[in-house]
Amino acid sequence: MQLKKTAATQEEQRHQQQLAAQELEQKRKQQQIEKVVARGPDETLQQHIDRLRHDVERLVKSPGSQLKSAPFKSASSLQALPAGTHVVILISTSYWYGVETQNGQHGWIHRSQLEQLP
Amino acid sequence: MSARGGWTITILFVSMVCWAQNSPQQRLFSEPVSKIQAALKNLPGGTSGSLPVLDGFVVAGARKLDDYRRPYYQCSVRITPARSSGSLVAVTTKITAWNSDPAHSGYEVLQSNGRLESDLLDRLQERLASTSAGKTTIGTATSSLAHAEPTHALSSPAPDISAPIPQFPNASGMNTPPASRNTSDQDAGLEQEARGLEQLVENQSHPKNLIAVKQDQTPVLQDPSSNAKVLFLASAEDEFEVLDFNPEWVHVRISGLSRGWLRRARVEMLDGPERVADAQKLAAAPEQSLPKTGSVSSALFSVSSEEEGSFPGDWAPLKGKSVKIISIQQTVGTGRITSPQDKMHFVEDLFKKDGISKSAAGMVLIFDAEDGGMVAATQAVLDQWKNGVLTEQALWKQCYLDPPEILGTNN
Numbered sequence: 001m002q003l004k005k006t007a008a009t010q011e012e013q014r015h016q017q018q019l020a021a022q023e024l025e026q027k028r029k030q031q032q033i034e035k036v037v038a039r040g041p042d043e044t045l046q047q048h049i050d051r052l053r054h055d056v057e058r059l060v061k062s063p064g065s066q067l068k069s070a071p072f073k074s075a076s077s078l079q080a081l082p083a084g085t086h087v088v089i090l091i092s093t094s095y096w097y098g099v100e101t102q103n104g105q106h107g108w109i110h111r112s113q114l115e116q117l118p
Numbered sequence: 119m120s121a122r123g124g125w126t127i128t129i130l131f132v133s134m135v136c137w138a139q140n141s142p143q144q145r146l147f148s149e150p151v152s153k154i155q156a157a158l159k160n161l162p163g164g165t166s167g168s169l170p171v172l173d174g175f176v177v178a179g180a181r182k183l184d185d186y187r188r189p190y191y192q193c194s195v196r197i198t199p200a201r202s203s204g205s206l207v208a209v210t211t212k213i214t215a216w217n218s219d220p221a222h223s224g225y226e227v228l229q230s231n232g233r234l235e236s237d238l239l240d241r242l243q244e245r246l247a248s249t250s251a252g253k254t255t256i257g258t259a260t261s262s263l264a265h266a267e268p269t270h271a272l273s274s275p276a277p278d279i280s281a282p283i284p285q286f287p288n289a290s291g292m293n294t295p296p297a298s299r300n301t302s303d304q305d306a307g308l309e310q311e312a313r314g315l316e317q318l319v320e321n322q323s324h325p326k327n328l329i330a331v332k333q334d335q336t337p338v339l340q341d342p343s344s345n346a347k348v349l350f351l352a353s354a355e356d357e358f359e360v361l362d363f364n365p366e367w368v369h370v371r372i373s374g375l376s377r378g379w380l381r382r383a384r385v386e387m388l389d390g391p392e393r394v395a396d397a398q399k400l401a402a403a404p405e406q407s408l409p410k411t412g413s414v415s416s417a418l419f420s421v422s423s424e425e426e427g428s429f430p431g432d433w434a435p436l437k438g439k440s441v442k443i444i445s446i447q448q449t450v451g452t453g454r455i456t457s458p459q460d461k462m463h464f465v466e467d468l469f470k471k472d473g474i475s476k477s478a479a480g481m482v483l484i485f486d487a488e489d490g491g492m493v494a495a496t497q498a499v500l501d502q503w504k505n506g507v508l509t510e511q512a513l514w515k516q517c518y519l520d521p522p523e524i525l526g527t528n529n
Contacts, residue, residue: 072352094355
């Protein structure tokens, strides 16, 4: 009986620790976002815009990069994107970006096929 | 490309809406289509954006609204010419939010209660009234339609992943030609552009319920067995949404209703390690982790997605018709084969609680599991059962069951 109680207490503690860790992680991410969107004290409005664009926009590196319907290579291709095409990042995963093209097309493209704005 | 230079805000004047959506709210206007389109271009408040809360905007159901984060709405507007030179405007809203409940985490579509639709129609009415009165209340800082292209339609569905691609946030002024501005206009334009970009950063999503394939030529299998049919060979860094997993296998969504299995050792879990550990622990002791109450079936399953689409089969009563499709997954980490009775209880609950829009001819429930399958019923049969005309036994006999033994009723 005592062992069961101890196990339950430990389980509860572990659960609380996990919740606290998750909350901390969320706060950390929120702080990161706030840091990115906040305009620096010495930053002009145009500089602020350029920095934000640098964060959310990317350029297609090589011609014929395929915009995919899902984040895997054999997913159907929605369109071929010419080199230099600008895309806006809407979803970010470890290896892929969910993007919107200038004409409003949504799709996925592998990170290696995009580069930062100059 | 400058963000000012031409990002198109997507407003969907489309007759076909691919997403799961509610029945549209319609209103008849005396103005012609062109005038309605012009008014929508500069509609104050726009047609999409974040919601501060869900309460008051979605149909109250069994779900706890407190579990949802980052609610977002997107209205689709359809304008059709009406008789007597007027226009019929139909508005449908898709509301999505992140379910933070670890057992069901992922973006979900929530049913609008109609408030957003009627609000948009009211704003349109006011806009039309002010225009005809010669007022010039052009846009506001939050109007997302100032530069919309009314004839533009999203030409492809959003990628099939649990985190649907968010729509482009409100950012009016982004397309205003700089030449037409004076200095203060330019400042205002830059401010609006900055706000639009800030919103983009804030709305970027980073889904965690994904796995990545470690090596090229990794087989995606039809079933969790080495002898199962190979659906295709995945490449290194391919990503899939996780539906469930145990220490040996991962069940993934490939696209739409297509599912597959990957060996656990061949993938990299992109989720937080604590959740993986949790699920593995549960998988190791599934019976202990389940409640001993009467709600076992609801603890075993959860709804992973709801959408309205064409019936995915050849069953004559629903073939080719629009239906409500509900995907059901086993609670992450339960790792056990569920009984037909477990499934039957869950199906019964959903049939009882879940409403169907008038445009849907029936309901389809898809169990994403090793021993999964599909259960479908027509709207008419469900109505008869709910009204007591059909017994439960008769209900199952009139349902489509694949495989036939999925609920243990042996139709």
